[in-house]
Amino acid sequence: MSNLLSYFKSSIGKKQIVAVTGLMLILFIVGHLAGNLIFYLGPEAFNKYAKKLSDLRPGFYVVEFGLLVVFVVHMTLTASIVLENIKSRTVNYNVKKSSNQRSLSTRLMPFTGTILIAFVVWHLLDFTFTDKHGDASVLQDGMSYGLYGVVYNAFTDPIHSGLYIIAMFSLGFHLNHGIQSFAQTFGFSSPTYTPLIKNISQWTAIVITLSFSSIPVYVLIQFLSS
Numbered sequence: 001m002s003n004l005l006s007y008f009k010s011s012i013g014k015k016q017i018v019a020v021t022g023l024m025l026i027l028f029i030v031g032h033l034a035g036n037l038i039f040y041l042g043p044e045a046f047n048k049y050a051k052k053l054s055d056l057r058p059g060f061y062v063v064e065f066g067l068l069v070v071f072v073v074h075m076t077l078t079a080s081i082v083l084e085n086i087k088s089r090t091v092n093y094n095v096k097k098s099s100n101q102r103s104l105s106t107r108l109m110p111f112t113g114t115i116l117i118a119f120v121v122w123h124l125l126d127f128t129f130t131d132k133h134g135d136a137s138v139l140q141d142g143m144s145y146g147l148y149g150v151v152y153n154a155f156t157d158p159i160h161s162g163l164y165i166i167a168m169f170s171l172g173f174h175l176n177h178g179i180q181s182f183a184q185t186f187g188f189s190s191p192t193y194t195p196l197i198k199n200i201s202q203w204t205a206i207v208i209t210l211s212f213s214s215i216p217v218y219v220l221i222q223f224l225s226s
């Protein structure tokens with residue numbers, strides 16, 4: 001038991017837990033993206049998918065609670081590592097890498113992380129804890145389109161869409177650093193693996209960012225040209 005406690009408190013233990021919880025969050029994001037892309041198949045398909053998910057409740061609440069725990073653990077331990085690094089840097093100030101040795105994604109980590117926390121809270125209020133059959137779900141023809149209508153209406157506002165796209169780019173930068181950090185934590189860095197991992201992380205980040213962002217862009221184009 002005391003071994004387990006010292007693992008959680010150790011720097012390597014924290015880094016490994018942050019890496020594993022980060023990987024779990026990436027898996028959620030990939031699954032969520034796949035579900036979101038059903039939006040392109042129209043209201044019927046998208047609402048059917050949302051209903052299938054909600055029909056999995058109450059069992060699904062366990063998964064959702066698990067996701068919340070993973071998110072909170074990831075955030076808290078990351079904050080703890082950052083604080084430890086700041087403390088150790090004030091002692092070993094000559095060890096700190098100059099900022100141009102660190103990639104843009106790395107330098108942006110505190111900002112992208114904060115933006116993502118704010119985004120998730122806003123996003124849940126936006127689409128999860130909302131009336132999916134009220135006025136917000138009604139499209140131009142005066143009919144209610146359920147969750148599809150809620151999402152569509154939200155993205156007809158360029159500011160709303162713009163803020164989502166900023167959050168998606170933050171996610172991309174965060175993932176790019178996160179995947180490389182995961183590999184480093186588990187010792188995959190070598191002259192052969194490092195460039196490959198860099199490539200994988202960059203392409204994963206680009207594909208995820210552009211795929212999520214395509215939804216608000218698609219709605220805006222459709223709305224403005226209708």
Ligand code: HEM
Pocket residue numbers: 029032036050053054064116120123124127128147151164168171212213215216
């Ligand atoms: C254009 C981008 C996105 C769209 C259109 C979108 C859409 C949605 C919708 C419609 C729901 C509600 C599902 C329901 O209540 O049935 C939802 C839930 C959620 N989304 Fe997103 N999402 C997007 C991006 C993201 C991103 C990038 C994240 C994470 C960083 C995220 C995290 C979540 C979470 C945690 C939930 C709650 C899941 C649950 O209740 O089980 N979403 N999203």
